[in-house]
Amino acid sequence: MLSLNNEVKDIHLLFSILYLFQGKLDLAYSASQQYLKIESNDPGGYLLLGMITFFQGKTEDAIWALKRSTSLDLKGQVSILDYCFLGAIYSILGEFKEAIKTLKKAIHLYPNLAIPHMELAKVYHMTHNYTKAIKEYREALKIDKNFTEAYIQIARVYFDKGELDKSRKIIEGIKKEEAPYAIQSLTLLGRISEKEGELKKAETYFKRAIELYPKEPRSYMELIYFYIRNQKIEEAEKIYKKMIDLIPEATNFFNFLMNEDLYYNLVDLQLKFHNYKEAEKTCKSILNFSPDIRFKLELARAYCLQGKLTEAEAIYKSIVQHEKSPLGVRIVAVFHCLGDIYFKLGRIKDALTYYDKVLQMTKDETQIKEIHYSLGLLYHSQRRFDKAMAEYKLALFKPKKDTRKNYRLNIISAATYLYLGFLYLDQKEPKKAIEVCKEAIPIWQEVFLKLLDKREINQQIEETRKKIKQKPEEASGYYKLAGLYVLKEIKLEDAKVLLEKAESLEHHPEHFILMALIDKKLGRIEEIPNDLVKLLTKSNVSTNEFFSKSLLD
Structure with a gap:
C-alpha cells in the first residue's frame, strides 16, 4: 500500500511539473495540490506550488508557498531556488528589504554558491546601493572566478556610478565567446563612448553587435535607444522594424522568463513610437501569466496615452489597494498618475488628495516641483487665481x-x-x-x-x-x-x-x-x-x- 501511495504521489508531482512546462497552470496547480495532500512536508512541493501560483498572478499565495518551502528546508538541503525565487518576487513587488533579508539567509545556508550573491547584488544595484552591489558581485567571483555575468554586472555598476574608465577596463578584460556576453560588452562599450561624447564610436559599437548577431533582437535594442536619445527618430524606427519580427511572442511564462528584458523594452519602444494599442496588447498578453508590476504600470500608461483614463485609473487603484507591498518609490509615481487622471476627469477633490500624498511622501526635487506646477494648473483651471499663483511660485527655480x-x-x-x-x-x-x-x-x-x-x-x-x-x-x-x-x-x-x-x-x-x-x-x-x-x-x-x-x- 505504501508503495502504491508513493507511485501516486510521484505521478501527481510529475504531472504538475509537466503541466507547468506546458503553461497549463490550472492543471499544474491541481496536480501540485494532490501531491501536497500526500506529501505535506516536502519543501520541493511548496517550491513548485509557489512557482505555479506566481505565474497565475496569485502573488500572496506564491509568497506563502515559498515561505513554507524555506521553513521546511532550514538546513538548505533541498534547493536554493525557493530563496532566490522568493527574493525575486519581493524585488518585482518593490519590497527590497524583504528581498535582501531572504537572499542573505540563502547566502548563510549556501555559502559555497555564487548565485545568491549575484541575486543580492542585483537588488542593491536596483536600489542604487552601488558599493554593496560591487561587494556582492565580487563575493560571487571569489566562489567562481569564471562567472562572466558577474564581471559584466560590475562594469554596469561602475557605468551607473559614472566611473567610466573602471567600467571599460573590466569589459575589455572579459572573454566574449558567447553571444549574450559579447552583445552586452559591445553595447556597454557603446554606452561608455556615448557618455564621453564620442557618438560615432558609440554607433560603431552598437552596429558591430548587430553585424555579429543579426538574429538576436538584443543586438538591435541599444542602437534603437541610441538613436532615440540623439533625436534620430526615423533611424530608430527603421531598426525597430527590422527587430520586431525577431522577438518571440509572449505565449507562456517560460517564454516570458527567457526574454523578460526584451518584452519590457518592446513595450517601452511601442509607447515611444506611439503604437499604444500594440503596447496594450503586449502588456495584456504578459499579464496573463505574470503579475509583474512593471507591466501593470506600462499598461496603465498605454491606457492614459489612448485617453482611456478610467481603465488606467482601475489599474492604479488595483495596485494601491491589492498589492501588499509598499512598491518602493513606485507608489509615489502611482499616486502622481492618479492625481493627473482625476484632474483630467474633472474630479478635483480626488486629484488634490493624491497630489497631497505625493508631497507628503517624496523628497525628490523634480517630483515636488512638478506637483506644485500641477496644483497651479488645477487651481488655475478652477479660476482660483491666488492659490494658482502661490503654487506656480513654489514650482519656480533657477534653471x-x-x-x-x-x-x-x-x-x-x-x-x-x-x-x-x-x-x-x-x-x-x-x-x-x-x-x-x-x-x-x-x-x-x-x-x-x-x-x-x-x-x-x-x-x-x-x-x-x-x-x-x-x-x-x-x-x-x-x-x-x-x-x-x-x-x-x-x-x-x-x-x-x-x-x-x-x-x-x-x-x-x-x-x-x-x-x-x-x-x-x-x-x-x-x-x-x-x-x-x-x-x-x-x-x-x-x-x-x-x-x-x-x-x-
Whole structure:
C-alpha cells in the first residue's frame, strides 16, 4: 500500500511539473495540490506550488508557498531556488528589504554558491546601493572566478556610478565567446563612448553587435535607444522594424522568463513610437501569466496615452489597494498618475488628495516641483487665481545648466513661466504676462532646440517635410519643422503658420512657447500676449481640458 501511495504521489508531482512546462497552470496547480495532500512536508512541493501560483498572478499565495518551502528546508538541503525565487518576487513587488533579508539567509545556508550573491547584488544595484552591489558581485567571483555575468554586472555598476574608465577596463578584460556576453560588452562599450561624447564610436559599437548577431533582437535594442536619445527618430524606427519580427511572442511564462528584458523594452519602444494599442496588447498578453508590476504600470500608461483614463485609473487603484507591498518609490509615481487622471476627469477633490500624498511622501526635487506646477494648473483651471499663483511660485527655480541631465526640471521651469503668463492674462495684466513669458523663452531655447543635432538640420528639415506629407493629420510634424526653422533662423513667419496648423490639430502648450520664441527673434515682444490668446482661442478646448493637458504630458 505504501508503495502504491508513493507511485501516486510521484505521478501527481510529475504531472504538475509537466503541466507547468506546458503553461497549463490550472492543471499544474491541481496536480501540485494532490501531491501536497500526500506529501505535506516536502519543501520541493511548496517550491513548485509557489512557482505555479506566481505565474497565475496569485502573488500572496506564491509568497506563502515559498515561505513554507524555506521553513521546511532550514538546513538548505533541498534547493536554493525557493530563496532566490522568493527574493525575486519581493524585488518585482518593490519590497527590497524583504528581498535582501531572504537572499542573505540563502547566502548563510549556501555559502559555497555564487548565485545568491549575484541575486543580492542585483537588488542593491536596483536600489542604487552601488558599493554593496560591487561587494556582492565580487563575493560571487571569489566562489567562481569564471562567472562572466558577474564581471559584466560590475562594469554596469561602475557605468551607473559614472566611473567610466573602471567600467571599460573590466569589459575589455572579459572573454566574449558567447553571444549574450559579447552583445552586452559591445553595447556597454557603446554606452561608455556615448557618455564621453564620442557618438560615432558609440554607433560603431552598437552596429558591430548587430553585424555579429543579426538574429538576436538584443543586438538591435541599444542602437534603437541610441538613436532615440540623439533625436534620430526615423533611424530608430527603421531598426525597430527590422527587430520586431525577431522577438518571440509572449505565449507562456517560460517564454516570458527567457526574454523578460526584451518584452519590457518592446513595450517601452511601442509607447515611444506611439503604437499604444500594440503596447496594450503586449502588456495584456504578459499579464496573463505574470503579475509583474512593471507591466501593470506600462499598461496603465498605454491606457492614459489612448485617453482611456478610467481603465488606467482601475489599474492604479488595483495596485494601491491589492498589492501588499509598499512598491518602493513606485507608489509615489502611482499616486502622481492618479492625481493627473482625476484632474483630467474633472474630479478635483480626488486629484488634490493624491497630489497631497505625493508631497507628503517624496523628497525628490523634480517630483515636488512638478506637483506644485500641477496644483497651479488645477487651481488655475478652477479660476482660483491666488492659490494658482502661490503654487506656480513654489514650482519656480533657477534653471539648471546641464539640459540633458536636468531636462525635466528645466521643462517645469519653462512651463511654469508660461502658465504664469496665462494667469496674468486672465487677470488683465498683459505687461506682467509679457515679463514672465520672456523668462520662459531662453530656458525653452536651451532645453528643446539645443537637443537637436545642429550638424544635420537640413537633413532633418527634409525628413520632417516628408513626414508631414505622409501624415498630414499629425501635429508633431508641423511643430518639429517650425522648431527647425527657428533653430536655423529661417522662414520664421512660415514657422508661425506651422505652429497655428499644429495647434489646430492638437492642443499643446509647447506651441505657445515656440511662438513666443519666434516673436522674440523677430523683435516683437509686445506681440507675445496676443499670440497666446490667439492660439488659445484656436485650440478650441475647454478650460479644464486646456490646463489638464500640461506641458509635461
